[in-house]
Amino acid sequence: MRLRNIPGADEAVSNSPWVIQDAETKKGKWSEVFGKNQPLYIEVGMGKGQFITELSRRNPEINYIGIERYTSVLYRALQKRELLTEECGEEFPNLRYLCVDAKDLPNFFGKGEVDRIYLNFSDPWPKERHARRRLTSREFLARYEEILANGGLVEFKTDNRSLFDFSLEEVKESGWELLVCTYDLHHDKELMEGNVMTEYERKFSNLRNPIHKLVIRKPN
Ligand code: SAM
Numbered sequence: 001m002r003l004r005n006i007p008g009a010d011e012a013v014s015n016s017p018w019v020i021q022d023a024e025t026k027k028g029k030w031s032e033v034f035g036k037n038q039p040l041y042i043e044v045g046m047g048k049g050q051f052i053t054e055l056s057r058r059n060p061e062i063n064y065i066g067i068e069r070y071t072s073v074l075y076r077a078l079q080k081r082e083l084l085t086e087e088c089g090e091e092f093p094n095l096r097y098l099c100v101d102a103k104d105l106p107n108f109f110g111k112g113e114v115d116r117i118y119l120n121f122s123d124p125w126p127k128e129r130h131a132r133r134r135l136t137s138r139e140f141l142a143r144y145e146e147i148l149a150n151g152g153l154v155e156f157k158t159d160n161r162s163l164f165d166f167s168l169e170e171v172k173e174s175g176w177e178l179l180v181c182t183y184d185l186h187h188d189k190e191l192m193e194g195n196v197m198t199e200y201e202r203k204f205s206n207l208r209n210p211i212h213k214l215v216i217r218k219p220n
Contacts, residue, residue: 005220009075016078019097020065028110034063034094039115042067044102045122046134049077051198052118053084056095058196066097067105074099102143103137109147117144119156121200126164136167141174148218156216157185157201159209180215 013019020026020033034120039062043052046066054082056064068074074097084090098108132139136156144154154176158164164183171178182188185195186205191213196204205211 001127004072006072006075009071012075012078013071013099018078018081018092018095019099020075023098023100027108028113030063030065030109032211033096036063036094038063038094040065040113041116041118041155042109042114043118043120044105045119046077046097047073047120048199049074049080049097050207051120051196053077053081053092054196056092057090060094062094064095066095068097068099069101071099080206101113102140105143106146107206111146112152114147115149115152117148117152117154119154120198121158121160121204122163123158123204124158126162131166134163134166136163136170137201138170138174139169141176145174145218150218150220152218153179154218155213157198157213158209159200159204159211161212164189164212164214167214171214175219177217178214179217180213183210183212185211185213 018157019169026033030040037090041055041062042065044067046052046068052064052066066077068077077097081092091183100108102178119135125131125133131137134140156167168178168181180191185191
């Protein structure tokens with residue numbers, strides 16, 4: 001997702017108290033940013049933030065960081081957050097954002113600092129020569145392995161079958177443990193319990209595309 005340049009987006013993202021600007025300096029100290037020492041879950045490629053906003057509302061005992069590289073997209077998430085605060089009085093004290101490229105994740109998080117990573121409807125990068133850019137490539141799994149705590153999980157949803165099959169191969173190759181694998185999440189009653197829809201999930205399930213999901217645990 002890349003929205004057209006939105007006037008004011010760069011400025012709003014730079015000035016928002018919810019977007020952490022000097023993330024390198026917070027490495028290993030994220031609990032200080034939140035003022036609460038509790039588990040840290042991140043979403044990589046958050047888009048407009050519907051998923052992580054809802055999670056943070058449901059789970060105040062967890063700290064959340066949404067990661068999105070484009071200011072135009074993050075700006076939409078900030079606008080929605082502001083609206084929810086104005087209209088419903090919700091503050092989301094356990095939710096922050098980073099406007100960075102996920103390939104630099106180990107610069108921003110200490111070893112084992114993150115407890116869970118969500119990847120939702122990640123860009124498929126269909127050309128073979130771009131495979132390393134896919135957020136479930138072995139290169140990205142190695143970055144996740146570095147920042148995840150022992151026993152830490154990655155949860156991935158997509159409607160893109162080729163990307164899903166590629167991801168399963170990469171998981172196997174990288175020695176991660178496959179805990180959950182479904183090709184049709186929305187028809188699995190048990191897995192749907194507590195499922196939080198993302199923007200893309202709603203869009204593609206409305207088109208009757210089956211939604212695939214996997215949950216993996218980092219190698220010991
Ligand atoms: N997760 C949302 C959803 O499910 O509705 C948005 C999905 S959208 C297809 C993918 C998002 O990931 C885009 O907003 C894109 O800018 C972001 N993204 C892709 N690669 C990224 C990277 N390397 N670092 C940070 N964000 C990235």
